Amino acid sequence: RERNFWQFLKKYRKKMPQQTYDYVFYIFSAAVIGDNPRLFGFDFDNPLDDSDAAEK
Helix, strand or coil, rough: CCCCCCHHHHHHHHCHHHHHHHHHHHHHHHHHHHCHHHHCCCCCCCCCCCHHHHCC
């Protein structure tokens, strides 16, 4: 069983439905953007940062 997506893609791309192919790249894109959202134009406060809550 292939565990490397890129090798899997090389071998089975022609058999893979387009919707599946697109979905995987949406997930990869979200992971890359999530790693550094400001680089991609997203500017928001970290929802897990509760430093402001301690001050109130």
